[in-house]
Amino acid sequence: MNTDYAIQITGLTKVYNTGTVLNVGERSFIRGKIYGLVGPNGSGKSTLLSILAHLTPPTAGTILLSGTDTTLLPSPETRRRITLVHQEPVMFHTSVKKNVAMGLIYHDVPKQERKLRVLEALRAVGMEGFATRNARTLSGGEKKRVAVARALAISPDILLLDEPTANVDGTNAGRIEQIIRRINETAGMTIIFSTHNLNQAYRLSHEVVTLMYGKTQGTSLMNIFSGVAEKENGEPVFYTGRARIKLPVFEKDVQQISVNPNDIIISKEPVSSSARNCFSGQIIEMMKDGDRVTVTVRTDEDFRITVTDRSVREMGLFIGEEVSIAFKASSITMYHPQGEM
Amino acid sequence: MGGQTVPAGSARYTAVMLTAGQQKWGVRVFKLEAIRYITEGLRQAVILIVMLDPQVYEIVGLTLFCSFTATLIGTLFALPTGFLIGTHEFRGKNSLVTIFSTLMALPTTVVGLFGYALLSKSGPFGFLGLLFTPGAIIIGETVLCFPIIVAFAISTTQSINPLVRQTALTLGASPFQASMAVFFEGRIGYLVCVAAGFARVIAEVGAAMMLGGNIKGHTRTLTTAIALETGKGEFSLGMALGIILLILALAVNIPIQRLKRIGDSS
Incomplete structure (x- = not known):
């Protein structure tokens, strides 16, 4: 007890x-x-x-x-x-x-x-x-x-x-x-x-x-989105109603996905990488917790990105700034009504 | 009158054929007569009420006594029944609700008939000697208002937000206190249920006539008196009693409807 x-x-x-x-x-x-x-x-x-x-x-x-x-x-x-x-x-x-x-x-x-x-x-x-x-x-x-x-x-x-x-x-x-x-x-x-x-x-x-x-869930999920999985030009995407997020594979009954905040890259310039999901938006919130800072970027959806305090200082990020974000389709966890995949 | 003899098959009979003008005139006479009944009824009603006619007051008194007592007894059993059915889920609930809804239209003469069979000297409750007494009228009217109040109380209870009970419970209420909180929320609705029951019994004639016997000075109620006076051709007195009955019904229902409106708007 x-x-x-x-x-x-x-x-x-x-x-x-x-x-x-x-x-x-x-x-x-x-x-x-x-x-x-x-x-x-x-x-x-x-x-x-x-x-x-x-x-x-x-x-x-x-x-x-x-x-x-x-x-x-x-x-x-x-x-x-x-x-x-x-x-x-x-x-x-x-x-x-x-x-x-x-x-x-x-x-x-x-x-x-x-x-x-x-x-x-x-x-x-x-x-x-x-x-x-x-x-x-x-x-x-x-x-x-x-x-x-x-x-x-x-x-x-x-x-x-x-x-x-x-x-x-x-x-x-x-x-x-x-x-x-x-x-x-x-x-x-x-x-x-x-x-x-x-x-x-x-x-x-x-x-x-x-x-x-x-x-x-074992870990706190920061970027949870509800929507439907569909195919766009043969590519599997997850449509949230506001944004289309590219999936690693097509799973018809997926209704929720989450994106690991540690796997999202943030940049002041347009991102040029192999990441299949790239969005532009504005920083709307920054929260410091120890040496980590959670940055919320508003694109078509709000994405939360975890970065180090040092990175924030070096990049000179501030609320209201326009930034680009990118993440790989493999950073996405898909959820089915029967349980986690 | 301009009448003619009209042959009809092998038989011969005399029929009075009215001209169009005469028919129109006849309708007018009938209309005027009807208006006279109503105005005479109104005049007599005012005179009977103002002059404190003892016979009328006796009838009104007995009517109110029987109706209020029957409604009160019916309410004491019907409101808790309706509340319990409305707040609980159990097998056969829908059937029970259907039965009560159907019984709302229970014919008063059927109640009178069964009541008569049960209370007559040869019936199982004949030894009570209740037949042709106000007690018998009250029993019949209680049976009539019970399903109405139950059915309306179920509906009222089911319309109350279920979160009322949950809120009371989460604030530390005992199950009884939580039930009282729900009941309190529906208080105006329950009042309307009781009014509906009262309206049913004050206006019924079948049970009062068959179980009370319409005995002058003993079991004569407004409705049985109206039936009797109309039968005797005393339309004006019947009308006067009818108007008094309407006034009584309005006197009970107007404040309740007003309360209901206040409850609905807040």
């Missing part, structure tokens, strides 16, 4: 009539860290979060919360320790403050303390001015912030957020990101959030967990 782990899962599977949607062997989440859960639609992100929140029972496997097996004990106390904010949070048909107080009412928190905690939670998400508003009249982004406040009010050990910035305007998305960072720093809360936005996942989290067809 290791209490440094907020959650440990073993052999977690979920099978519906349509098939297996989740099959996670071993996975641990360290206390006080932020985890970004990424993967294409249908990869099992929401199912995993719902199982972790003890709202959906797994078909098999165990969940340990702080070393205690809670798989078969979805009691109100267990759920209070690990709270999920849904992608489209439901607001109860009442005021914002009563919505935030709901969890506290369930836990019989005295009225005076309840008032203070509601105000504190609303302040944490910058919604204290909306306390008396009917929660149903709020915008999508505001509802998400209230939902986060509602979860924070009960002080869970672990906060699960299902696509917290999906369908939210830029301003609210930025605020939600700030809230996630702040509550992790101030309360040391373990946070697991799912997202389609890889940049956001890497920006916010200490570790990115990639799910593909219900399975966690």
Whole structure:
């Protein structure tokens, strides 16, 4: 039993009539860290979060919360320790403050303390001015912030957020990101959030967990694309809807591919190499992690490239600069619905 | 009148043939008569209500008593039934929903007939001595409103976002508290279900007539009184009672529909 782990899962599977949607062997989440859960639609992100929140029972496997097996004990106390904010949070048909107080009412928190905690939670998400508003009249982004406040009010050990910035305007998305960072720093809360936005996942989290067809991948996949494999002038390509990426071989049922960020070459000049995939674009983000820098280049798709800090300095790369990128078709990993190839 | 004798096969009979003008005039007379009934009915309704006619108030009182009691008893059983069916998945659920939907159109006379068979002296519950009492009317009306409230409650429950329950659970609610959160979300919808049940029983005549017997001062309700007065040719009094019935139905439904609109818009 290791209490440094907020959650440990073993052999977690979920099978519906349509098939297996989740099959996670071993996975641990360290206390006080932020985890970004990424993967294409249908990869099992929401199912995993719902199982972790003890709202959906797994078909098999165990969940340990702080070393205690809670798989078969979805009691109100267990759920209070690990709270999920849904992608489209439901607001109860009442005021914002009563919505935030709901969890506290369930836990019989005295009225005076309840008032203070509601105000504190609303302040944490910058919604204290909306306390008396009917929660149903709020915008999508505001509802998400209230939902986060509602979860924070009960002080869970672990906060699960299902696509917290999906369908939210830029301003609210930025605020939600700030809230996630702040509550992790101030309360040391373990946070697991799912997202389609890889940049956001890497920006916010200490570790990115990639799910593909219900399975966690050994390494974090930085460049995942969904689309269809097709032939163009006899050449196998993967069409994402925005970009055509040349594949090493043609595999009809490939629906997702990933490109290793270490295998992508970045250059200020047009690349002249044997690499079959060449794109031009603009640097939109640079993130330093130790002596490595992750550069995000926006072409028809966003590509993340890992380079050394020294290379960045020597090349004089900066945000907004036009660059060229290239990678070999052999750098691509193809994924089939039945599993990794 | 300008009549003629018309041969028809081997038999001979006398028929009054009206000219086109006479027909038109006759229609006008009929229309005027109908308008007179309505205006007379309205006038009598106002007089009966304003003058606090004891007989009318007795009928209205019994009607309201039977309808409210039947709706209340029906609601106590039907809302939880509809809620449980709506929130749970089980084998045969669709068949059950179909049965309740079908029973919404249960003929009142069929309920009256079965009720009569069960409550009559020779029936299995004859010893209770309920036949031709308000109690029998209440039983019949409860049977009538039960499937309506259940069917509407199932529909209302199924229309509530399933995330309401999940949200309550993830905030630490017990299963009962989570169910209450769902029920609270559908409160206006459930009120409409109850109103539908009430509308069904206040307007029904078959069960009240067959089980109550339309006994003056004892089991006479608005609908049975209307049927009786119309039968006697007392259209004005029948009309007056009908108008009172409509007012009662409106008095219950208008606030509920308003609430529903408020609920829908928020």
